[in-house]
Amino acid sequence: MGGATDLAVEFDAGVQSLGALQAAAYRLIGTATCQIDQVSDRFVCRLTLVNNSTKKMSSDSETLRTHFLNLVTDENLRERIAARTEGVRNVILSLAFGSLQIHRTTVPDGQPWVHDDSFPAR
Amino acid sequence: MTRFQPAESFHSADETLQLLPLRFERAGKHYLVSNIVGDFVRLSDDEMTRLVDLHVCPGDGLYEKAYAAHLITRMDQKSQRQLLAMRLRSRMAYLRQPTPLHIFVVTLRCEHSCPYCQVSRQSTDRSKFDMNEETARRALDIAFESPSSRIKIEFQGGEPLLNFPLISSIVLAAKTKASTVGRKVDFVVASNLALLDDAVLAFCKANDVLLSTSLDGPADLHNKNRPRPGGNSHELATRGIRRAQKVLGSDRVGALMTTTEASLDRVEEIVDEYLRLDLDGIFIRPLSPYGFAVKTKAI
Numbered sequence: 001m002g003g004a005t006d007l008a009v010e011f012d013a014g015v016q017s018l019g020a021l022q023a024a025a026y027r028l029i030g031t032a033t034c035q036i037d038q039v040s041d042r043f044v045c046r047l048t049l050v051n052n053s054t055k056k057m058s059s060d061s062e063t064l065r066t067h068f069l070n071l072v073t074d075e076n077l078r079e080r081i082a083a084r085t086e087g088v089r090n091v092i093l094s095l096a097f098g099s100l101q102i103h104r105t106t107v108p109d110g111q112p113w114v115h116d117d118s119f120p121a122r
Numbered sequence: 123m124t125r126f127q128p129a130e131s132f133h134s135a136d137e138t139l140q141l142l143p144l145r146f147e148r149a150g151k152h153y154l155v156s157n158i159v160g161d162f163v164r165l166s167d168d169e170m171t172r173l174v175d176l177h178v179c180p181g182d183g184l185y186e187k188a189y190a191a192h193l194i195t196r197m198d199q200k201s202q203r204q205l206l207a208m209r210l211r212s213r214m215a216y217l218r219q220p221t222p223l224h225i226f227v228v229t230l231r232c233e234h235s236c237p238y239c240q241v242s243r244q245s246t247d248r249s250k251f252d253m254n255e256e257t258a259r260r261a262l263d264i265a266f267e268s269p270s271s272r273i274k275i276e277f278q279g280g281e282p283l284l285n286f287p288l289i290s291s292i293v294l295a296a297k298t299k300a301s302t303v304g305r306k307v308d309f310v311v312a313s314n315l316a317l318l319d320d321a322v323l324a325f326c327k328a329n330d331v332l333l334s335t336s337l338d339g340p341a342d343l344h345n346k347n348r349p350r351p352g353g354n355s356h357e358l359a360t361r362g363i364r365r366a367q368k369v370l371g372s373d374r375v376g377a378l379m380t381t382t383e384a385s386l387d388r389v390e391e392i393v394d395e396y397l398r399l400d401l402d403g404i405f406i407r408p409l410s411p412y413g414f415a416v417k418t419k420a421i
Binding site: 070074077078080081082084085088089091092093094095096097 | 140143144146195210211
């Protein structure tokens with residue numbers, strides 16, 4: 001295993017989450033391997049193209065770097081969205097399956113509610 | 123006359139906007155964004171940025187798009203959260219009831235050579251590809267571990283009628299077990315019907331076994347998709363359907379068609395073929411991307 005391009009991309013460990021880097025590395029499978037090390041206050045990601053990568057990637061390490069940075073950016077955004085919506089997500093899940101599951105026929109603001117037994121199982 | 127209330131009566135435009143749980147993927151120059159129940163919209167780069175930063179307001183188009191897709195809410199919008207919870211619960215309802223369907227692959231042998239076969243069938247002389255009695259008994263025990271009050275056992279293959287003795291053994295054992303534990307059990311044999319004979323029909327009638335077969339369309343289409351020695355798969359299937367309808371009843375035989383490239387321009391002919399055989403329903407299944415379907419590049 002191992003392609004022509006070995007590339008190191010560094011991130012400030014103080015602002016970049018390891019989880020997002022790992023998620024981005026996972027999405028890179030099939031294109032390149034990604035080995036993540038922590039050196040002092042930096043995360044160092046060593047990227048190595050795999051043999052069957054696209055021609056575009058194999059010919060241009062800058063393309064690979066850009067692609068990886070985009071993946072990391074997306075994962076950072078996913079973490080941000082997850083953090084901001086965690087509360088309302090838990091409320092929805094509780095309403096659906098948990099302690100807030102609807103059994104009564106009205107909701108606090110007085111609107112009528114359909115009892116959940118009326119929804120047939122798939 | 124009752125008049126509509128002004129627009130301001132219907133939403134608290136002053137309440138704080140909130141992002142709802144969402145997922146996204148890049149799709150070229152756009153984002154595919156989905157909510158917690160799977161509804162999705164396409165957003166441009168700019169729209170995605172504005173959505174995440176909640177730089178939206180009523181009337182700007184994106185506000186309405188995001189609201190309709192349940193990507194944003196207002197802090198006091200309890201009904202929207204309840205609606206999503208209701209839909210999520212409904213969507214995941216299958217998890218509340220373990221599956222009642224148990225598929226018994228009694229053999230991998232088959233005398234057909236369908237290029238789209240998802241099973242990777244073996245030739246008919248290899249008896250080591252048959253399920254044995256011990257495995258059948260253990261599989262039956264597992265099926266009856268299901269808490270469902272009614273289970274369905276479906277026999278598949280290869281061509282399951284090549285191991286009909288085991289089918290009859292399982293059916294009888296299952297019926298005995300069902301009556302002991304107070305359950306109901308239904309049986310289906312998914313067969314190409316080429317090997318259907320009076321003995322099989324008599325057993326199916328006596329034990330209320332349904333038959334399900336493949337009918338891909340008119341003879342030339344069916345035979346192209348489902349070759350067998352003699353090239354007469356369609357003739358045998360339609361003869362088997364007629365025999366089964368006569369002995370078991372027309373509601374005890376069903377057929378399904380596997381969609382291939384050859385099917386696409388012959389929709390009406392396929393439906394007409396089903397009507398010709400007095401089949402009152404058609405199950406249109408896509409070609410499964412497994413087994414020989416991949417190896418023969420039938421897909």
